[in-house]
Amino acid sequence: MTRLILFFLLCPIVVFAQKQGNNWYFGDSAAITFNTGIPTPIPNGQVAIPIGQSHSEGSSTISDSSGALLFYSNGMTVWNKFHQVMPNGTGLLGNFSSTQSSVIVPDPADPDRYYYLFTISSGFCCNGNVSDGMRYSIIDICADSGRGAVLSSAKNIKVVDNVAEKIAVTRHANGVDYWILTHTFPSNQFWALHLSNAGIVDTVISAIGSTHTGYIGKTQGQMKFSPDGRRIAVGGSNALDILDVFDFDAATGIVSNHMALTKPNNNSVSVYGVEFSPDNTKLYAKGLTSFALLYMIFFQYDLSAGNQAAIDASLYIIQRDSFGLIAPTGLQLGPDGKIYVPSTNNMMTLGVVQSPNVGGVGCNFQDMNISLGGQTNIYTLPTVIAGYDYSNTEPKCSFVGINEFNISSQVAVFPNPSTDLLTFTFPNSGSSSYTLTIHSLAGQVVFNANNINGTAYRFESGTLAAGCYVYRLQSENGQFATGKLLIE
Secondary structure (H helix, E strand, O other), rough: OOOOEEEOOOOOHHHHOOOOOOOOEEOOOEEOOOOOOOOOOOOOOOOOOOOOOOOOOOOOOEEEEOOOOOEEOOOOOOOOOOOOEEEOOOOOOOOOOOOOOOEEOOOOOOOOOOOEEEEEEEOOOOOOHHOOOOEEEEEEEOOHHHHEEEEOOOOOOEEEEEEEEEEEEEEEOOOEEEEEEEEEOOOOEEEEEEEOOOOEEEEEEEEEEEOOOOHHHHHOOOEOOOOOOEEEEEEEEOOOOOOEEEEEEEOOOEEEEEEOEEEEEHHHHEEEEEEEEOOOOEEEEEEOOOOOOOOEEEEEOOOOOOOHHHHHHHHHHEEEOOOOOOOOOOOEEEEOOOEEEOOOOOOOOOEEOOOOOOHHHOOOOEEEEEOOOOOEEOOOOOOOOHHOOOEEEEEEEOOOOOHHHEEEEOOOOOOOOOOOEEEEEEOOOOOOEEEEEEOOOOOOEEEEEEEEOOOOOEEEEHHOOOOEEEEEEEEEOEEEEEEEEEOO
């Protein structure tokens, strides 16, 4: 017998401790959700290769603490949980061709309603310009009747000039605020911005490590914090050929203790992707060899091996790929503790490091392991906060008109015990027509009923499989209510 329960706050699902990173939108209309327990392809993703272009790189996504999608972006456009462009959600000055085009950070002052979307432009192509720098826009998730909108008063606010295609976020040592880290170009400077409930209150500049300079394509390559926020890895692509590791002080924002790791192929690899293992002890990198026969190379270091000489000696080559697409590929730690990488041998799949805490062959890399359901990976995966350490829970909005809806649920016993009914009653709403939409946590519409008339509507939950869903009920005069359904 199925059982339907109505939730206004929490719709629990048994997946991972942090579910804000459970839905990924990236590549050419590719998307996966971790809400099903394993990475599963989902439709409707709007991040895609723009018309007239050949690729799509950085993106960012965020969900609430139950795993329900809130919104996502490629740094230029913001789409809401219904895969619609948000009001004021175009014209952002990131770039689809930026390695890490954007990252989403809950506002420490009100993390369940407002979100900072930091964007990074591209210096490599596609009308990008490093002088666009790092900027932020603020999203009010309660605007547009709970669909979310970009605030016109806080859009494309520049905070750093002339940056490489790199951005990373970790929690401040106080456990509430965040550090937003980028790297200027051309320079050897890290800029760490302290985001608090009062906004950006401090900027810490550390001049250390390799100088990022040269032709504009050398802005490419990922930068990552370790999950515990104590280390930083930086990749440099397009003949910049760097793989640098640093320490980071989450109390002061200072970057220190530079190590330039020795790379394979006679130290000649154009490094694009970097990522840490969940236990912070292993570093993974992927890039393109820079001379002779070109091939993609994926490799690992043991950062716990000792001094730099020992770390260099721990180098393990996971994969040499000379047959697939010769293209940069980023790495991303998933909310399940595995590391994912776009496959170059089959661009409709992802590879996965099944046991990334384990050194050498025991890390168990499996190429072409995750199907994208016919969609295509292009270069990299969404940028997230290190360690999935998000402060937001579920949206808390005071919706206009919600009190006019008398919404109740019942677990009733009928002649057919496999069918439960959810009853919506709406007296005195001043409307004669309603729309009920139910969608999955990943934003896929699974039920829609238009032109509902009368004083009540009964939804038969037996039409849906067991799981957690989000409903939205709206009258023709604009009053609406939202909530969550758990069908067991």
